[in-house]
Amino acid sequence: MPMDRSEAISLVESVLDLSQADQTEAVLIGTNTALTRYANSVIHQNVATTNRELIIRLVYGRQLGVVRTNSTDRAAIEEAVGRAAKMAKAQRPNKDFVSLPRGGRPKEVPNFSSNTQDSTPEERAEAVKDIVSVVSALRGEKAFGSLEATVISFAVANSLGIRAYDEMTVGHLAVTAIRERDGEKGYGWSEDLNVDILKIDHRGTAQKAAEKAARSLGAKTMEPGEYEVILEGYAVADMVQSLSYITFGALAYQEGRSYVTGRLGQRVTGDSITLWDDGTRPEGLPLAFDAEGVPKEKVLLLEDGIAKGVVYDSYTAGREGRQSTGHALPLPDPTGPLALNAFLKTGNSSLDEMVAETKRGIYVTRFHYTNAIDAPKALITGMTRGGTFLIEDGEIAGPVKNLRFTQGLMEAFSEASLIGRKSKSYRFSSWLGVGATTVPDVKIDAFRFTGTTEF
Template sequence: MSIAERVLQTAREAVGGSADVDVNVVHEHEALTRFANSYIHQNVASDTDTVTLRIHVDGRTAVNSTTVTDDAGLTALVERTAAAVRLSPADPGWAGLAGPAPLPEAAAPDLATGEADPDLRADHVKAYIEAIGGLTAAGFFRNRMVVTEYANSEGQTARGTVVEAAIDGIAKTPTSDGASRQASRFMGDLDGAALGARAAAKALASQDPIEIEPGEYEVVLEPTAVSDVLWVLGGYGFNGKEFIEGTSFVQLGEAQFDLAVTLVDDPLSGPAAGALFDAEGTPRGALTLVRDGVTRAVVHDRRSAREAGVASTGHADAGSAVHGAEPINLRLEPGAGAAPTEVDGPAADSSVLALVEGVRRGLLVTDHWYTRCLDPRRLVMTGLTRNGVWLIENGEITRPVKNLRFTQSYPEALAPGRVLGIGSHAPAFASKYGVQSAMAPALRLAGWNFTGGASG
């Protein structure tokens, strides 16, 4: 009998057969190789088992977790959760448990990626550092594998494995830096040498930057910057709880975005594939959030879905009752065009250069940093550019520019008529702050509001 089934059985015996009970068991293996000053200085790995038990009885809900998975630890988990539910306040938002339902079919996970050893990570790091040449390199390479098992008293059971590898690095000169990063569920998709060469080219091309006046500029945002845009849109906008509470910009059925914008949350295809069920055991398939500029959906856990009068989209997590459900595997559909090729200079690929060629005067932006929300209803964000900014004049990248502060509504930047081009290549990126991923092509936008330099 699995841990989930054992805990479920014990909990039902403790509180009675009429209670709603569900159990999540998550085993996470994460291994990390860090490098600084162009050499590896740390190899670490961790394996953590977390068991989460939720009991709902007599209109009350209690949730507890443990990382102690021997018999004594699991018994203690059941006892304190059963005791807590009797003292918990009423839970009027309880939406019941997910019933039995099959999971979407997906390709088997690449276990070699999830279980990669330090030697394999070191090979990628070595290739990255060697490609940077005489510049100073720093960053990390990580691989992770998450095995999740779910069971509840309604008869729903699910088990799945998600794997990921990611590289994130920087090359530095005395006056500049350049970054590159990528993630995939297949380690073989990551090319440390190509990414290192890209970071070095950006660092060398952004030396001795000039200052320019703040204002609205046409921009080409590279995929690394677009990944930030997608995560912000997902967390604040396509969040079911935020939508219900009226703090989201989303208006379902309205053409809120440019006709070129199609945004999908998809665990089934591409290098950023993810889990096929959520923390409530609800299956999760591909969900179109925006189609041809028209906003079609937001994501829900069971609580927000019940309030909205719709079905859960399978986006519950441990904290979604508080912060709301968020998209996990966002993909902005790329535009038509040639496949990317490696090029010299600050641009990341040929699709970026194609976007640059159409700009009379504007800026090429590599990255966003330290972004913070000023107005969730309009989704106005402030932040800084980072890791390379260049002036574009008459379709050519001319001079490096010092970092700028921006204050910009992300949805308004992508509004009808504002998206002038989408890159033909959508690499995958892993969030530094959670389990989310983004597949992000470059964007050419009619305007981006820069409000000052990095110092103010």
């Protein structure tokens, strides 16, 4: 559950007071999540949860032990510190560990809204009623989705002087509209994200999903093959998030699992692609520091198509004798540091212009169930979803059944010919969903579809 600064800092400092370790770190994560799910135009799941978790990391020399608990009374903290100490002492020295971070002073970022904090189940139900009403206005349409209001507070303290506290909110709406006619279904998707739940355009989001569902009826089967594609931001964000996982984290980079291992400084995509991570920008869901309390740095990942860098936490940074960039996740963390707030540089086009520029291609709303086939090659497979259309002679010719793609992401970005002039933030569902990927729509001239499905 969220705490104010003094309560939270006092609690994490109590861990430092109790510890006899050479270095000690305490992370407190409080969450209040309220989420209203609706399907078939009724609310079917409506939940709230309150939790407070403490993560304690003790370091003796190069021996580390981590304990995570959601009991935060004095006795429980004493027990947890004792357990972490016992674990650390049973450890073998980790030769790659250098030190916990020393950190710096995080920026103030605009990431909190009392409207989201005070969101009530009645208000969310009324918003869903509106969404259902907008979607139902087109005959035979049903609404499905979720509306979320989350408050998260973070406090980090370590024995090297780090004291960090922040409280953030997340408002998120997802709408799927399904239109049925003669036993056939058309699907439409839209979503919106804002730290202030009242700034979410729930009617507009519902309208977009409903219109797309209506246009999706009567989908025809396309032959798999290589096509020009126009990717809405949802699909572009999916690609960028895949790259965050498999390419731009220092752990994957150091272990040789990343496409950019051995390629920093080399061209890996077309020169229109510049990608960076910046967790302090007001767009999306900013958070000024990471799970080690280190201020988030802006990290250039790709610049004009050249691989420039990856993101670090203190462990991976220590291996290379450098400083953390502020991208640690809470422990235990098998993923390693993650670019949670990636930005793709905008261009000077628009969706309408991209369609007009396309002789024959596929318009993709979003992707579904993408997964790496060969992570070091950034080779991904996945499906289209939520509205897929054929473009012919510069116009949307009609809906098509969803397609499977199997595509190298760097090769895809090398074929990016038009990039939207506006970008939008899309939620990154990793680590409590506190990240967001901010991207424009993109046209890619060659994209490989390898299969099709029946809807």
